[in-house]
Amino acid sequence: MNKTFARTWLVIVYLFLYLPIITLVIYSFNDSPLVSIWSQASLRWYRALANDSVLIASVALSFKIALMVGLLSVFFGTFTAFVLAKYKCFYGRTFFFSMATAPLVMPDVIVGLSLLLMLVSLQHWLGFPERGLLTILLGHALLGTAYAAVVVGSRLKEMDFRLDEAAMDLGCKPRQVFRLITFPLMMPSLISAFLLTFTLSFDDVVLASFLSGPGYSTLPMVIFSRARLGLNPSINAVAAVTIAVVSVTVIVSSIYHARTQRKRNHEIAMRYSDGSQ
Amino acid sequence: MINHFKKLFSGKNTIILVPYLWFILLVAVPLLIVLKISLSEMSATSLTDMLSWSQGWPTIKINFASYLFLATDPLYIDTYLSSIKYALLTTLICLVVGFPFAYFMARAPKHLQPMLLMLIMLPFWTSFLLRIYAWKTLLVSNGIINNALLSFGVINQPLAMMNNSFSLVLGMVYSYLPFMILPLYANLSKLDVRFLEAAADLGASALKTFWLVTIPLSKAGIIAGSMLVFIPAVGEYVIPELLGGSDTLMIGRVLWDEFFANNDWPMASAVAVVMMLLILLPMSLFNGYQSEQAESKP
Amino acid sequence: MATEPKPNKVKTDLLRVENITKVFDGVIKAVDNVSLTVAQGEIFALLGGSGCGKSTLLRLLAGFETPTKGRIFLAGQDITDLPPYQRPINMMFQSYALFPHLTVWQNIAFGLQRDHMPKAQIAERVESMLKLVQLTSFAQRKPHQLSGGQQQRVALARSLAKQPKLLLLDEPLGALDKKLREKTQVELVGIIEEVGVTCVLVTHDQEEAMTMASTIAVMREGTILQTGTPDEVYERPNSRQVAEFIGDVNIFEGQIETYAADHVCIRSEACMHYVMHGISGHVGLPVAVAVRPEKIVLSKERPAGEVNWCAGEVVAVVYFGDHTIYHIQLANAQVIKAQQMNRTTDLAEVIAWGDQVYASWSSLAMVVLVQ
Numbered sequence: 001m002n003k004t005f006a007r008t009w010l011v012i013v014y015l016f017l018y019l020p021i022i023t024l025v026i027y028s029f030n031d032s033p034l035v036s037i038w039s040q041a042s043l044r045w046y047r048a049l050a051n052d053s054v055l056i057a058s059v060a061l062s063f064k065i066a067l068m069v070g071l072l073s074v075f076f077g078t079f080t081a082f083v084l085a086k087y088k089c090f091y092g093r094t095f096f097f098s099m100a101t102a103p104l105v106m107p108d109v110i111v112g113l114s115l116l117l118m119l120v121s122l123q124h125w126l127g128f129p130e131r132g133l134l135t136i137l138l139g140h141a142l143l144g145t146a147y148a149a150v151v152v153g154s155r156l157k158e159m160d161f162r163l164d165e166a167a168m169d170l171g172c173k174p175r176q177v178f179r180l181i182t183f184p185l186m187m188p189s190l191i192s193a194f195l196l197t198f199t200l201s202f203d204d205v206v207l208a209s210f211l212s213g214p215g216y217s218t219l220p221m222v223i224f225s226r227a228r229l230g231l232n233p234s235i236n237a238v239a240a241v242t243i244a245v246v247s248v249t250v251i252v253s254s255i256y257h258a259r260t261q262r263k264r265n266h267e268i269a270m271r272y273s274d275g276s277q
Numbered sequence: 278m279i280n281h282f283k284k285l286f287s288g289k290n291t292i293i294l295v296p297y298l299w300f301i302l303l304v305a306v307p308l309l310i311v312l313k314i315s316l317s318e319m320s321a322t323s324l325t326d327m328l329s330w331s332q333g334w335p336t337i338k339i340n341f342a343s344y345l346f347l348a349t350d351p352l353y354i355d356t357y358l359s360s361i362k363y364a365l366l367t368t369l370i371c372l373v374v375g376f377p378f379a380y381f382m383a384r385a386p387k388h389l390q391p392m393l394l395m396l397i398m399l400p401f402w403t404s405f406l407l408r409i410y411a412w413k414t415l416l417v418s419n420g421i422i423n424n425a426l427l428s429f430g431v432i433n434q435p436l437a438m439m440n441n442s443f444s445l446v447l448g449m450v451y452s453y454l455p456f457m458i459l460p461l462y463a464n465l466s467k468l469d470v471r472f473l474e475a476a477a478d479l480g481a482s483a484l485k486t487f488w489l490v491t492i493p494l495s496k497a498g499i500i501a502g503s504m505l506v507f508i509p510a511v512g513e514y515v516i517p518e519l520l521g522g523s524d525t526l527m528i529g530r531v532l533w534d535e536f537f538a539n540n541d542w543p544m545a546s547a548v549a550v551v552m553m554l555l556i557l558l559p560m561s562l563f564n565g566y567q568s569e570q571a572e573s574k575p
Numbered sequence: 576m577a578t579e580p581k582p583n584k585v586k587t588d589l590l591r592v593e594n595i596t597k598v599f600d601g602v603i604k605a606v607d608n609v610s611l612t613v614a615q616g617e618i619f620a621l622l623g624g625s626g627c628g629k630s631t632l633l634r635l636l637a638g639f640e641t642p643t644k645g646r647i648f649l650a651g652q653d654i655t656d657l658p659p660y661q662r663p664i665n666m667m668f669q670s671y672a673l674f675p676h677l678t679v680w681q682n683i684a685f686g687l688q689r690d691h692m693p694k695a696q697i698a699e700r701v702e703s704m705l706k707l708v709q710l711t712s713f714a715q716r717k718p719h720q721l722s723g724g725q726q727q728r729v730a731l732a733r734s735l736a737k738q739p740k741l742l743l744l745d746e747p748l749g750a751l752d753k754k755l756r757e758k759t760q761v762e763l764v765g766i767i768e769e770v771g772v773t774c775v776l777v778t779h780d781q782e783e784a785m786t787m788a789s790t791i792a793v794m795r796e797g798t799i800l801q802t803g804t805p806d807e808v809y810e811r812p813n814s815r816q817v818a819e820f821i822g823d824v825n826i827f828e829g830q831i832e833t834y835a836a837d838h839v840c841i842r843s844e845a846c847m848h849y850v851m852h853g854i855s856g857h858v859g860l861p862v863a864v865a866v867r868p869e870k871i872v873l874s875k876e877r878p879a880g881e882v883n884w885c886a887g888e889v890v891a892v893v894y895f896g897d898h899t900i901y902h903i904q905l906a907n908a909q910v911i912k913a914q915q916m917n918r919t920t921d922l923a924e925v926i927a928w929g930d931q932v933y934a935s936w937s938s939l940a941m942v943v944l945v946q
Contacts, residue, residue: 006381010393013378017400017454020411023421027414036420079296084571090293099300101567105504105560107512109529110549113536114307117546121310142303145296153571165639166672168659170737171689184676203404206514210536220406227410227519231417239407246403254395267720 021243028236035231045237052234055222062219065137066201072141073197074190077148084149085156103146112210115139119211131213139207144197151196155189199246308553315343315546343547352526353548357555359526363442364510367449371457371506372499374450379461379498380491383468394462401455409448409519416444416520440522448520449510457502464498465491497566504563508556528552589615589773590636590741595645597631605631606642607797613741613790618767618774620788622781624820628797629777633743636775637666650740660689666743669750671730673718679705679729680714686737704732707766723750724759731763735770742767744776748783760786781821785809793817815944818865823900825871825911826944827864834858839943840882844907849882851938856945863944868900870940871913873932884935887911892928901926903934 028046032039049055080100087093103111119135122128129135159182167177205220212221219238226232316339347353382393400408415421416438423435438444472494476486492499514529521527528548536545590613597606606628613619621629634640636647638659646655654662665686673682683704687697705711708728718726727747734742747763748756764787767774778784784791785805792802800820801813812818815826829843834857841848841864848864856862878884890910891902901913913934919925926932 006377006384009377010381010385013374013454014396016451017397020408020415020451021400021403023415024407024411027421034419036414036417036424076296076299079292080300083293083296087289087293092297096293096297096300097568098564099304100296101564102304102560105508105556105563107509107514107529107552107556109512109514109532110311110552113532113545113549114311115303117310117314117542118303118307138303145299157571160670160672162668162670162672163674165637165659166666166668166674167685168639169637169664169666170686170733171660173660176689181674199402203406205406220404223404223406223410224515227406227413231414235407235410236414239404239411242407243403247399250395250399250402254391258391264719267717271720271722271725 024236024239025243028233028240030233030236033233035233035236045233046241048234049237049241054217055219055234055238058217058219058222061133061216062202065133065140065218066198068137069140069144069201070194070198072137073144073148074152074193076141076145077193077197078152078186078190080145080149081153081156084153085159100146100149103143104150108204108206109210111143112139112207115142115207116210131211132216135211135213136208136216136218139211140197140201140204143204143207144200147200148193148197151193152186152189155186159185311546311549314543315550316340317543318342340543343543344551346544347547347551353531356526356528356531357551360511360528361555363445363449363525363527364507364513366446367453367510368457368503368507370446370450371454372503375454375457375502376461376495376499379458379465382458382462383465390466397455397458405452406515409452409516412444412448412451413439413519416447440520440525442525444520445517445522445525445527448516449513452516453506453510456505460501460505461495461498464495464501468494497569500562501566501570504559504566508559508563511556512552587615588612589617589650590619590775591648592632592636593646593648595632595635595642595647597628597635597640598643604797606635608645609794609797609799610645611792611799611802613773613775615773616771617790618764618776618788620784620791621775621777621794622779622784622791622821623794624779626796627794629779629794630745632794633666633745633775633777636741637664637743638662663737663740664743665734665737665739665741666745667727667730667734667747669745669747671718671726673726673729673733675718678715678717679710679721682718682729683733683736686733690737700736704736707735707769708732724755727751727759731766735766735772738770739772742772742774744774746778746780747776747787748780749778756783763787785821793820795820811942812865812944815863815865818942818944823868823912823914825866825868827866827909829862829864831856831858831860831862838938841943845885845905845909845911847882848941849938850941850943854943854945860945865942865944866911866936866940868912868914870936871911871934872936873901873903873913873915873926873934875926875930875932877933878935883938883941884933885911886931886933889926889928889930889932892926899925901932903932 027035027038029041029043030038031042031044084097084100115138116131116135119129119131119138123130163181163185164177167181168174172180203220205218205224208218208221209224212218223235223238226235318340382390382397385393413420417423418435418437418439420439422438423432426432427435468491472490473486476490477483481489512529512532513527514533517525517527517530518533521530532545532548532552535541535548590611592609592611595606595609596604598604609628609632611619621632623629631640635642638654638657638661642655646653648654649663654664674685677685680701683701684697687700692700701714702711705714708731710725710728710732713721713725713729718729721729727750748760751759760783776784776787788805790802791805791808793800793808795816801808801817803811808817809821812821818824819826827841827843827845827848829841829848831839832842832847833840836853838852839850839854839856841850841862843864850864854862877886885905887903887905889901890904893900893902896917898914898916901915902910903913904910911934915926917925
């Protein structure tokens with residue numbers, strides 16, 4: 001393939017992907033309340049952000065939920081991935097597998113509606129849970145479990161189960177094998193899964209809208225309701241902050257990851273120059 | 278003997294039960310409830326129970342009113358068809374744009390690929406909602422793009438780029454593109470160059486090799502990417518709400534409105550059930566792909 | 576075996592396998608009614624091609640599989656129902672299976688820590704293991720920082736650390752190239768004998784089995800065809816299958832013509848065989864006579880006597896450097912192989928393609944196999 005053609009295609013798509021992000025950031029510094037018309041640069045909306053108590057409260061809520069969702073998702077996701085990787089044959093395995101992959105593709109509105117109806121029935125039957133933090137948590141955790149299972153699952157697939165056998169051969173009981181061998185080796189994927197599900201939860205608007213109760217507004221819910229009404233400069237400011245935080249995190253972790261890889265490759269290359277066999 | 282009994286109830290079975298129950302509670306039961314509610318009536322405050330006792334015998338009251346309404350009202354039928362149409366269009370465009378992209382990414386120098394991958398993932402990690410909102414600011418009549426074009430004299434009147442099919446499809450393609458690119462890239466980067474070399478050795482031109490070797494071998498990636506785009510796109514709500522208009526009919530919006538605006542739970546449920554039926558076939562295709570991936574060697 | 580023979584000790588049986596059968600999925604019989612005993616201090620090899628059941632048998636000994644039928648006894652104790660972490664048996668895996676997140680030191684100490692050995696004792700044992708395999712300066716490295724040979728030594732040290740009653744080796748030389756293989760094999764046997772541990776090793780490579788083991792069991796399709804010392808299995812195979820499995824062999828099919836207590840004469844298409852030992856049978860019994868290529872002498876002059884030689888044309892010459900194998904087509908179209916050591920650097924003198932030659936062998940160089 002023509003190299004220039006390839007490069008041009010890549011650049012155009014990247015520009016397409018980043019155009020909205022860049023405009024969001026630039027126009028967050030726009031003094032004019034008419035979002036799309038540039039008047040002059042100022043930090044006006046950032047100052048307003050600091051006083052926007054509704055928004056700040058929603059950030060705190062979203063953060064709290066996302067943190068717990070991350071932990072729950074990794075917990076259940078690891079179980080799911082482990083079960084699917086280790087037990088190739090058990091009663092109802094295909095059914096289990098379908099349930100574990102469904103949330104990945106099902107439209108959000110269906111997931112939201114079904115969960116809400118289930119929770120309402122549960123409420124009629126048991127008297128709890130009230131719609132609010134817990135219900136949003138459950139919804140996000142379901143989605144998170146499915147994603148975490150994929151992330152952890154792909155790591156488990158590459159795992160050498162001979163290591164488990166070697167550990168047992170050396171005196172490890174099965175539970176110890178998981179604690180001493182499988183778990184430490186899975187750690188990087190657990191962290192990835194946590195970050196992924198955290199982001200998913202922090203970002204979700206549909207599930208949160210279906211499942212929340214009075215007084216519980218997550219950040220996406222606040223942004224969404226403002227966005228429906230029209231263009232709003234406060235959103236730009238929030239956007240810029242979010243983008244900054246995320247970008248820094250992603251870039252830093254990518255560099256760290258790349259550096260560890262390089263160091264490891266270097267060590268592998270060095271072992272042959274030792275001379276000894 | 279007691280050992281065997283212990284084995285049955287601890288270890289393997291407990292481990293399987295934990296996620297199993299989790300999913301049953303959060304996936305299977307809710308979907309069953311949706312089905313049940315779609316077949317019942319909406320009283321002013323609560324739902325009449327389907328199952329009731331009459332003279333000591335259980336009777337099931339099934340109300341097909343919602344479904345009848347769906348089947349006969351042309352607006353609903355149009356909306357379903359329209360949703361599928363937009364989802365197909367989005368999938369197609371994502372494929373046409375995304376496949377070459379993934380291909381070029383996979384062929385790029387090895388040391389650049391992690392960075393290219395990161396650049397695709399970065400927008401994915403930043404809020405989807407915010408990025409859709411950003412397109413609003415760009416596409417509106419007095420938005421950034423129109424203002425720029427007007428001030429440069431390229432156009433005399435603002436382009437109608439907002440609240441129509443154009444903005445909807447643009448937004449959908451924008452959001453779903455990474456979901457198409459990633460599985461394609463995963464598949465294409467594992468494609469053994471030697472297959473292409475073998476084809477060339479046997480006399481195939483570059484274009485022929487592409488059609489006869491590359492595309493068939495990346496079939497799994499194409500299917501995965503397409504399913505990851507098409508299925509959620511059918512029921513998409515946020516993008517049509519923010520970027521769509523009154524003539525872009527999407528079934529996700531209908532479901533939302535039935536539930537939140539009309540408070541008609543049976544109706545919303547019926548809409549959901551029909552939507553599920555529509556995506557059942559693609560979902561089982563995706564399921565098949567996922568289990569194939571799970572079985573294959575890394 | 577490579578080292579000098581030890582004085583005869585009274586051999587006690589350490590491992591006893593009784594009628595072990597393993598069936599997978601109700602249909603696939605991987606191991607079919609196998610029984611064997613391994614004496615204390617022996618190196619016992621299970622030799623066979625892929626699918627013969629040797630790996631399954633090894634895994635049954637380790638405890639990763641449970642037998643469908645049969646019992647396993649170690650030092651008199653029935654270990655059949657014991658899980659792997661309770662058996663005093665350790666295994667050295669073919670892929671080494673070193674724990675990537677632990678250092679060499681931690682890998683070797685792993686098994687000892689599971690036994691709750693006091694820390695000082697663990698340190699002592701690990702150090703002595705490191706010295707045994709000569710990796711003392713590599714203790715703090717992680718597996719990915721080691722070469723293949725070094726990784727194998729760590730795997731060996733790890734499997735010996737707990738001083739197991741039985742050591743299992745899964746294709747120990749499989750991953751190594753020829754030069755390294757010889758060196759490693761000598762080292763490996765040296766270490767095993769120094770430690771004095773009883774070994775069962777599994778391999779598909781006859782050279783590996785013959786050079787390392789004191790007893791070989793040839794396996795095929797889940798059963799043991801023959802058990803014996805390397806020379807027993809090689810020079811006195813009990814069946815055509817075993818004869819053909821190990822090394823090269825020429826088979827002459829014929830009938831017993833003369834039958835006596837101390838010799839037999841067998842007539843085959845190619846020639847008359849005079850075998851200098853008795854067999855059980857009778858005149859007229861169809862048998863196969865096996866002659867190994869290295870026992871055959873080629874010459875351009877017709878040999879004396881009427882037995883144990885045949886004539887033919889050289890149809891292929893395969894040069895190995897130190898020896899050459901000649902394929903000779905006999906009058907009845909049978910092709911036999913003869914191996915000659917290359918005793919001269921000038922090969923022009925030697926037999927070449929197309930030559931008419933006589934192949935002869937001694938009357939002690941044959942094995943008679945009943946069909």
